[in-house]
Amino acid sequence: MRIFIQKKDHAQQLTENILKKSAERTYIISVGGDGTLHDVINGAASFSNALITCVPAGLGNDFARGIQKTGNIADALSY
Structure with missing residues (x-):
């Protein structure tokens, strides 16, 4: 599933909403810069089922x- 952020702090809200729906291990891939990753991490902070990468x-x-x-993107995808 691909979801795009629409405004400031939207990544945090989206991450929280996604993780609330599942108790299973959930991978969140942040595509963006440090600010987007920061918001994703804040959204996932209280969920033990979250696995975050960027x-x-x-x-x-x-x-x-x-x-x-x-x-860069090529390096990140090569893992």
């Missing part, structure tokens, strides 16, 4: 460069 598609992508060790 495909860097923003301007800075500090998380992907520093923590995830991928700097």
